[in-house]
Amino acid sequence: MDCRSSASDRNTCSPGRAAGLTCSEPVRLVGGASRCAGVLQVKLVEWRMVEWRMVDGPDWSLKAAAAACTELHCGSAVLTASSNESSESRGWSVDRRCVEAGWRLRECSTSTRSSSTVELVCSDLLEQPIIFVSSVDGVSEAQQQGFQVSWRSSFTLSCSIQPQYPGGSFQLSFTSSSNATLSHTQPAVNHSAHFLFPAAGHAHQGSYTCVYHVHVFSHNFSSESCRLSLVVSDPTVFFMRLTLLLLSLLIFTSLICFSHKVP
Numbered sequence: 001m002d003c004r005s006s007a008s009d010r011n012t013c014s015p016g017r018a019a020g021l022t023c024s025e026p027v028r029l030v031g032g033a034s035r036c037a038g039v040l041q042v043k044l045v046e047w048r049m050v051e052w053r054m055v056d057g058p059d060w061s062l063k064a065a066a067a068a069c070t071e072l073h074c075g076s077a078v079l080t081a082s083s084n085e086s087s088e089s090r091g092w093s094v095d096r097r098c099v100e101a102g103w104r105l106r107e108c109s110t111s112t113r114s115s116s117t118v119e120l121v122c123s124d125l126l127e128q129p130i131i132f133v134s135s136v137d138g139v140s141e142a143q144q145q146g147f148q149v150s151w152r153s154s155f156t157l158s159c160s161i162q163p164q165y166p167g168g169s170f171q172l173s174f175t176s177s178s179n180a181t182l183s184h185t186q187p188a189v190n191h192s193a194h195f196l197f198p199a200a201g202h203a204h205q206g207s208y209t210c211v212y213h214v215h216v217f218s219h220n221f222s223s224e225s226c227r228l229s230l231v232v233s234d235p236t237v238f239f240m241r242l243t244l245l246l247l248s249l250l251i252f253t254s255l256i257c258f259s260h261k262v263p
Contacts, residue, residue, distance in 0.1 A: 063077075091112055170193035
């Protein structure tokens, strides 16, 4: 990683003030729907000039591709391919054995002219899905417990993901407080899916995650959301409120009747 401090904040690490630091990866993938898929480029920094160059394509192994995916924090390599450009341009010739030995791509690169490029697809291709809950009676966030819905109220758990590839499906996975597991699957429509629960009960209390599945590049990919904890309010509270409401109505009715009887 290349890091340079900003001129205005240099040598100013006084208490309560942070120094400015600009960092950038010396490797990137471009032209794909994700930062973890596309044409491989390595950065050249020379006399304060920054230039991104393609990597020469021939003899690029899956093991070398795995090293590039690791350097990009994109998981492991799924596939690699080379393609030919219409004309030659300045690029990098990467020593495959150097990369496979554990050196960084920039340390294994020498300048060259080439008309071929390297395309990579890494395992962490997908963005992370989002999971959220909504209810007709509203949802409250219980401190250190999770999201709370009212007993017997209907609620919906929704999964969504940033548009990258068409199609796919969402799997809603549930783990109850007693560690029982259950899952439901729906096709992704407009990159989202909605799971309706008509009446909340203790059986719905637990943790939920959304897993997005899609088949692209002749491979299956999946990405899991953060965990959402759901708490269903105690039904005794519901009955107490109902009892108080009925008692209030009874007292109110009795007072009206008594007032009519008094001359």
